Amino acid sequence: MCNDLAAEEIHRMEVLAFVSDDHQPVLVTIGKVMLAECVVKESTNTNLMLRPEKADDFIGALEKVDTSEVGTPDPETLFHFILRSIKSVANKVGLTSKAYCSKRNKVKKPWFDKECTAAKMKAKIALREIRMYGFDERLRQVFLVKRRHYRKSIEEREPNYYATIREELCNSKSTKKFWAAARKLKPKSRPENNTINGITNEFLKALPESFQSLFLLLFNQILQGQKPPSAWGDIELVMLYKKGDRGDPSNFRGISLISCAAKWFTQNILTRLNKWVESNRVICETQAGFRKNMG
Incomplete structure (x- = not known):
């Protein structure tokens, strides 16, 4: 979008028609000459x-x-x-x-409990019903309510989870309890x-x-x-x-x-x-x- 020089390389752009879907693909034909060798730029330190x-x-x-x-x-x-x-x-x-x-393993969200999972599932089901029955306004309002409930569940549990860890760190009276609480924190990231x-x-x-x-x-x-x-x-x-x-x-x-x-x-x-x-x-x-x- 920002490189207007690239527009000169476009030979043809066509919107394809799909009868069974509202999302229509776009086919773009370009005439850019691709080099056999590419230069790999080293990242700055x-x-x-x-x-x-x-x-x-x-x-x-x-x-x-x-x-x-x-x-x-x-x-x-x-x-x-x-x-x-x-x-x-x-x-x-x-x-x-x-x-x-730094290498870091994928860590699941420990504060995402069963109630969050249930709220997420209810919001998904409500969204599916909207699409199934032609975007009825009543169903849309039901979906918005369930989505707000899901987001509120997340917003409440995440800070509470880390607040509990901070309290455990502050109140720990032994090295074992301190590091047990510290391991619950997120690993160091870039x-x-x-x-x-x-x-x-x-x-x-x-x-x-x-x-x-x-x-x-x-x-x-x-x-x-x-x-x-x-x-x-x-x-x-x-x-x-x-x-x-x-x-x-x-x-x-x-x-x-x-x-x-x-x-x-x-x-x-x-x-x-x-x-x-x-x-x-x-x-x-x-x-x-x-x-x-x-x-």
């Missing part, structure tokens, strides 16, 4: 991570950056200035950390850095007003017809090993890392489109997947 205790220092240092000299450049130059400023200030404040990966340029959503949320204005200018320039930054079209594919033979590519699952700024912009577009689609009733009721209050 340094990540940027916004620590809560240094958030005020980061915001204060970023506020001192003079943004008046930027003027009104093209989106490419403007985005490059924003990235350079954020990374420079983050390094100066000391928000860099060494990247590491800090979130799911973006290609190292600037995570935490940094974007902490931007001062001066840099918020720069992003507003950037988004408006693109909406008015200018080209998005080329970095928004860059994608880093990280392959996660699942199981089996490591020499078999099918045993890996790919995760695409893209710019958080690009996701921010496209989310704004998606919000506007969803509002327009719902207000104009463009999508039929049987297409309920991923729609608000529709299952």
